Amino acid sequence: MDKPGTAPAKGPSAPRPEDRPAATQSSDPRGDAPIVPEAEFDSALPPLSGDLNAPLEAMPSAAASTAPAVTAPTATQSATTATGDVLPPTGPQDPQLAQPLTPLASYDTVPFETAADIKDKDAPEIRYDSAIVGLDKAGDGLEARYKALSALRDGKGKAANATQVSARAKEDEALAVRLLKSLGYYDATAVSTIETIPGTPAKLKATVSAQPGRLYTLSSVTVVADATTPPNLVRDQLPLKVGDAIEAERIQGSEANVSLVLPQRGYPFVKVGERDILLDDQTPTGAYTLPVDIGPRASFGQLRTEGDPVFDLEHLNVFPRFKGGELYDNRLADDLRNALVGTSLFQTVSVEPVRTGQVNADGTEAVDLLVRQTKGPARTLAGNAGYSTGQGIRAEATWTHRNLFPPEGALIGSVIAGTQEQGASATFRRANAGKRDRTFNVIASANHSNYDAYTAFTGTLGVRWSYDSTPIWQKRLTYYYGGELVGTNESVYDFAQGRNVRRTYGIVALPGQVLFDRSDSLLNPARGYRLRLNVSPETSVQGSVSPYVRAQVEGTVYYPVSTSLVIAGRARAATIQGIARDDLAPSRRLYGGGGGSVRGYGYQRLGPFDPNGDPIGGRSLNEFALEARYRFGDFGIVPFVDAGNSYSSTTPNLSALKIGAGIGGRFYTNFGPLRFDVATPLNPRKGDGKVALYISIGQAF
Template sequence: MALLAQAPAFAQLQQPGVAPAQGPDAPRPAAPPTPGSSPAQADENAPIVPDSEFTSALPPLTNDLNAPLEPLPAQAPTAPATQAIPTPQGEGVATPDTSLAPIGPEDPQLAQPLTPLGTFNSVPLETAETQDKDAPDIRYTVEVTGLDKLGLDDEFKSLSSLKEGGGKAANATQVAARASEDERLAVRLMHSLGYYDATATSRTEQNPANSGRLRAIIAASPGRLYHLSSVTVQAGPTVPEDLVRRELPLKVGDPIEAARIQGAEANVSLQLPRRGYPFAKVGERDILLEDQSPDAVGAYTLPVDTGPRSSFGQLTTVGDPVFGLDHLNVFPRFKSGQLYNSQLTDDLRDALVGTGLFNGVSVEPQRTGRPGPDGTEQVDLLIRQTKGPARSLAGEGGYSTGQGLRLTGSWTHRNLFPPEGALIASVVAGTQEQGVSGTFRRSNAGRRDRTFTAIASADHSNYDAFNAFTGTLSVRWSYDSTPIWQKRFTYYYGAELVGTNESVFDFGRGERVRRTYGIAALPGQVQFDTSDNLLNPTKGYRLKLNLSPESAVGGGGFRPYARTMVEGTYYYGVSPSLVIAGRARAGSIVGISRDNLAPSRRYYGGGGGSVRGYGFQRLGPFDPNGDPVGGRSVNEFSLEARYRFGNFGIVPFLDAGNSYESSLPKGSDLRFGAGIGGRFYTNFGPLRLDVATPLNKREGDGRIALYISIGQAF
């Protein structure tokens, strides 16, 4: 037993079992001790690999960057999988062989060229939805505090992510993310009002009032309101000296509010080009906030590059040759050498747009370097023209009780006889009127906004008052408004030659007869218009006077006379949705008896543009057969309440008026009509449908009258 206990094998059995150490942390073999050192020191200080051996193992280096790589050394024969490493006790321990395995044969696919990138499918793979569609939505409510006192509640609600979610979310994390976004929104809104110390917090919690819902809370704290401590403008010299500062409506003490600051800078950009500086540019503002001072203030600085002070030079043009320079120079309302004003440049562009001959047109100031008056620099205006279609088709339709159905169609070539010489062919097809006409029109004839018109027409009218075949030749010079270019003062004057064959009741013979009349007239009109819209006015007034000296041949001889008409309309906006409109009109014919006057030239009352509720031309004297014969005077009054909601409207109305045999209208024997209308508002004007009834109905008058047309009644 004693001998057995001293044997090495017995000693190993008495030691705890230890697995052989492997890997990078395994103990390395002890190096042989150097002379004069103890074994412990040799093991502790000896390098794993001597420097000389490490240096000799390095491959030779070269300074040639393009030199080929050195070949790998031949692989040594593979050692056995394990080899014994002597242990301090003299026993061998098996360790794994860490040498590399031999490189196998090269994969043929690795030698193939790479596939071109263009052949890859770049469409991303469809990913499956992670959200369970059947999972219930989380409901939440929103509570915002601190913004109501600043008047930001409505703006916050319109931009809020929580509000946009409609109180539903996929999970609580999504609610928290929306709340964080709204937290930043609240801070931005408060900053925009000048509260630059503003803070906001957001949190979500279970709603105690409804355990099935979350509550998202946004708490805003505005802090101090910052005001301007100084306003500094950095700009070159101007005329007058304080021009830029004067056009910057900011003063010390104003709150540093984003809308106020931006509006003031926009005013500088708008006004400087109107004061002779077409190339002015507003730079980036700088506001230095003094957040550590007792007063919440900020110093404001604005750089402005005014550019040269300029005056108008000449017109130049590029692009499609719609107009040459001779005709383009008809449009400006300024003269060469006049101080530059961007409003006059815009006016020129609007006038060119109003011709309807351009797909696109622009007017741009161009620097020339030429000296102008008063030390200015002349700038030329470059007009870029893009030709548009010159031909157009148009149509209009209407219906009214007494006048029946009336349809009008026209074909127009607006530049058949350049410049702006238009040819218009029109046709009227109705139940009680038919006709054709041809019109030559020269717009901007020799001067801006003046129009020359020549018309030849043939027409047949069949109404209760008369049946007429009429031919007309007329010329007219006018200064008119258009839907694009509405003018305050308009006029026209011209000449007419009319030949007409009409049925007329001869009171001497007691029967209807046909007579032929030849009429020469010099009609004219002036109008002053302050309304805000040509087809749908909501404020302002209009005054109009017509005068037409005429002479007639037929029905007993040559008779000169004069036809006059005066009319006034007024529009008052009670609110954005309600407009009160009123009209008064009176006409008179002097110098001729009624029976010697062609029936088509007399005055009548009744109809959609007169006293609604009564038939067309059925107000005034009648013949024994009950047909209207017209008169030499007329008066009319109308009152409407135009209420609009969205694109629709309701218009109750009251009309009054009559026509008289006398040459002056009377205030007695007025006929009243009342009704209600509907409106559908379009971008080219309102569509009108009116239903009316006569209030003091006469024998033969209908109970209901219907009117359908485009545009308001007046």
């Protein structure tokens, strides 16, 4: 075996030649004599000046160089002598070296083909299976999260080559370790293996094996913050305790809870700092510390505004649900912003707390809310269309200017076109009229309707005050009240004459409604119930004055059997008291049947008939409906059963219920479900169709 070489030793401690073993003594006749004698070496050195700052001496010229070097000739080559820096002549030049280089623009950049290149572009991909082992030791849901993020599973068992499979497996190793550490397993490891499946050499199996290791828990929880009112407010909102696993989601969620709750308890400027967790791998535990800058405890001050003047401060002060001096609650500030967004008059709007430095008597600092406004479009075109058996096709288009008469004074024009109804209307609407969500309307309309029950030309002038629910704030109690002047010319069957005649009616009405709503949604409820009461004292003028009262009560209930199935039910009863049926305008009587009543029967075809077989309406009504609303994704199936009838008497009864059944389809959109219902009457009368179809927007109830 070779040994490292050593330089010959010098000095008094060097071994003497006679002390060396014979085998190690050199056969060189010069022995250890120096190659160049020291005296000759020293004489060749240039003289040195004692002045360190003296300039360097000039280099000797080529002519003053030392003796020429001599190269000993080899057996096949004669000796050649070179003097100075002159090189010996070269051999014949290669002619190709003298040619100019090929221009880059014309250079062939196609790489050389190698034996490893794939000749067939349609060559089959490598197939592989993947598996994860060991994650189930850390929790039931961890394996599912791994599979959702796995690079191997994302490849769907296909790869270009084995190297790609290996790279994906390495990614999944890191994924498994990251997931385990997120649950507190900071000693976690993972390793992947790639092997051929026995019997199928063209298929691989990639297995990622994870070892969770020890679970780290919290040894202490420390909050660094100033004193709060009430005491320990920050610590109480941080749901962490000693012994909890150091789980990333739980810790982040706890810190988010501090950021969420403190602005609701009077601290709008709270800032949660960077956490520190000091791990001890001997225990294994971690000491958790969270710095929190709580800022001043605050109360509501005043509103400020800047930007485009959509609303002035006077109208802005209609929207808040808080008063100055109340303890600050971020939810009320968010509610103010949502209410402004709900007017649909802003392109952008924000509400931000602003410090004033003014300290109240209770020690809180008054905080103003700055409303930044950017004006948006105020005009809207909208439309809807539907079809139902008995009513035919009905389409409505509306044009709205929501701020033609500021603030929030809207003008709405509407046109109805249908096979059995045509009309136009104009509405002035003042939203948030002196009070949030209170609306004032003035309505003028002209309408022509042509149904089996009656043909009418009707003009209406009405006013209404209402307190409404909105998609942003669904209220438990809403109401409306108002007045109407109605003039209508209608066809009516005169039993005394035995034929249809036309009569003109003048009607004065004071309609009102109260709605108690405990459902979970305005457009598509799945839980809760609603109770509705309508009362309208009216006077009919047709030759004589005939006062009467129309009243209706309705209840709906929604029960979720599962996340996909909701059972919905409805019951309705109505009555008209104080007037004979034949003294009522046909359009003010009670009818049953149709898409919003008892499906399967024609529109308004439930109740008594005249000798011509046309419905004439009644003075009382009852209806019942039951639906099973099954939803899958954006679609749904709704089997249903309806029942009801209209009666000549003022009191409804259950003796002559007509029943319809059917099935519907739903397509759910962000503005409500599209409804397609097909129904058939189960106990039809002469003239009733076998199938009825209804297409509209929204649930039946």
